[in-house]
Amino acid sequence: MAQREPVLIIGGGPAGLAIAVSLALKDVPSIVCEAEASLPRDQRAGSFHPPTMEMLTSIGVGHDFHAMGLEVPHWQMRGREDGVIVEWDLGLIADLTPFPFRMHCEQYKLTPLLKARLESLGGKVRFSHKFLDATQDADGVTARIETPGGIEMIRGSYLIGADGARSPVRHTMGVAFEGFTWPERFLVVGCHDDFARHGYTLNAYIADPVDWGAIFKMPHEGPPGMWRVIFPIGEELPEETALSIAFGEQSLQRFQPQSTPYKILHSGIYRVHQRVAADFRQGRMLIVGDAAHVNNPLGAFGLNGALHGAFNLSEKLIPVWRGEAEDSLLDRYVRQRRAANVEFVQAQSIQNKRLLEERDPTVRAKNLDELRRTGADKAAAREFLIRSSMIWSVRRAAAID
Numbered sequence: 001m002a003q004r005e006p007v008l009i010i011g012g013g014p015a016g017l018a019i020a021v022s023l024a025l026k027d028v029p030s031i032v033c034e035a036e037a038s039l040p041r042d043q044r045a046g047s048f049h050p051p052t053m054e055m056l057t058s059i060g061v062g063h064d065f066h067a068m069g070l071e072v073p074h075w076q077m078r079g080r081e082d083g084v085i086v087e088w089d090l091g092l093i094a095d096l097t098p099f100p101f102r103m104h105c106e107q108y109k110l111t112p113l114l115k116a117r118l119e120s121l122g123g124k125v126r127f128s129h130k131f132l133d134a135t136q137d138a139d140g141v142t143a144r145i146e147t148p149g150g151i152e153m154i155r156g157s158y159l160i161g162a163d164g165a166r167s168p169v170r171h172t173m174g175v176a177f178e179g180f181t182w183p184e185r186f187l188v189v190g191c192h193d194d195f196a197r198h199g200y201t202l203n204a205y206i207a208d209p210v211d212w213g214a215i216f217k218m219p220h221e222g223p224p225g226m227w228r229v230i231f232p233i234g235e236e237l238p239e240e241t242a243l244s245i246a247f248g249e250q251s252l253q254r255f256q257p258q259s260t261p262y263k264i265l266h267s268g269i270y271r272v273h274q275r276v277a278a279d280f281r282q283g284r285m286l287i288v289g290d291a292a293h294v295n296n297p298l299g300a301f302g303l304n305g306a307l308h309g310a311f312n313l314s315e316k317l318i319p320v321w322r323g324e325a326e327d328s329l330l331d332r333y334v335r336q337r338r339a340a341n342v343e344f345v346q347a348q349s350i351q352n353k354r355l356l357e358e359r360d361p362t363v364r365a366k367n368l369d370e371l372r373r374t375g376a377d378k379a380a381a382r383e384f385l386i387r388s389s390m391i392w393s394v395r396r397a398a399a400i401d
């Protein structure tokens with residue numbers, strides 16, 4: 001039966017691997033094609049919200065991942081001149097989740113865990129398998145895949161594009177990626193120097209009309225860990241200059257002056273987009289994760305949202321593949337996750353950036369005062385944490401028919 005052909009997953013990133021594991025746990029076979037020769041090991045996302053930890057635990061990788069990470073039960077909103085505006089305490093939502101903290105761990109440590117879990121269930125990632133394009137018919141999808149041995153035609157019952165922001169699958173589907181790109185780029189500088197001794201929590205956001213930014217402490221290769229500082233840089237600054245140690249040192253000194261030079265470990269630069277695909281499905285082809293939506297990192301919604309989409313899609317695809325539910329259930333995935341992304345991830349990440357960079361002193365003072373009031377009121381702070389921890393967006397999606 002055509003329905004029984006494996007699900008073809010394009011992309012061995014967090015979203016693609018989480019889907020493959022979820023399917024394998026329910027005996028739904030998949031073929032994962034990853035363009036690279038091994039799992040990418042670059043510095044990307046690394047802040048995991050409570051619902052994501054719960055989802056990872058449900059497929060048997062949460063425990064090991066938790067053991068590798070840093071629990072961040074408090075995080076701050078600061079003003080460069082005002083100091084701490086609010087220190088949020090996730091203990092206020094401890095009745096709602098077994099993980100009342102943000103969990104910091106590099107994304108590149110999660111994907112090997114997912115891959116090992118997939119292999120333990122009999123699945124496999126086909127590396128150096130690059131998706132080119134695909135055609136679909138009433139029973140399945142045939143993809144053209146470039147492999148070291150030449151072009152292979154691989155058939156699946158459904159094809160999931162978990163192939164990142166540039167998504168060749170989305171291009172094959174002919175779906176527009178609607179939204180915009182911010183003019184400034186983001187620079188991430190990683191260093192060994194301990195920001196906690198200056199009063200920073202392991203995650204903090206700093207509002208300032210010019211030097212706004214965000215800080216995340218990552219476990220790195222063990223103590224003393226790595227503090228990652230993210231801030232904007234202008235369009236005109238040459239990339240080579242921005243990535244130099246001298247520029248990193250100058251930027252960190254401006255950010256938090258200290259008498260000794262910073263021990264810089266890493267610098268990276270990236271463009272930031274706010275985009276959502278016009279549709280996440282075309283017949284038997286679907287997109288998920290960054291292939292379907294991208295956003296700025298302020299609030300740590302990118303990777304978390306990608307995984308929330310991956311789990312939502314798996315939950316629908318399993319009964320559909322088994323013939324226990326109508327194929328139209330997949331449209332519910334699209335309705336739920338598109339709404340969660342547009343209404344929460346896009347709106348909130350844009351609002352977060354506007355809050356940090358606000359230049360009008362009156363508006364800025366009003367915004368920060370409002371935050372202070374929210375932080376001082378237990379009920380309002382709890383509501384704030386339910387939203388910022390993405391519990392609200394997962395609930396909101398689940399309520400959509």
Ligand SMILES: Cc1cc2nc3c(=O)[nH]c(=O)nc-3n(C[C@H](O)[C@H](O)[C@H](O)COP(=O)(O)OP(=O)(O)OC[C@H]3O[C@@H](n4cnc5c(N)ncnc54)[C@H](O)[C@@H]3O)c2cc1C
Binds near residue numbers: 297303
């Ligand atoms: C430089 C950078 C920094 C980031 N920093 C942050 C951050 O600080 N906070 C945050 O929340 N998010 C951040 N993100 C976003 C976060 O990393 C993504 O949201 C997350 O990786 C999405 O997971 P994914 O599985 O959807 O896509 P990806 O992780 O991009 O995985 C896609 C996979 O598909 C593979 N692929 C691509 N094309 C093909 C093809 N043709 N055939 C087969 N395989 C293919 C790729 O090699 C890759 O392995 C950052 C992203 C980047 C690029």
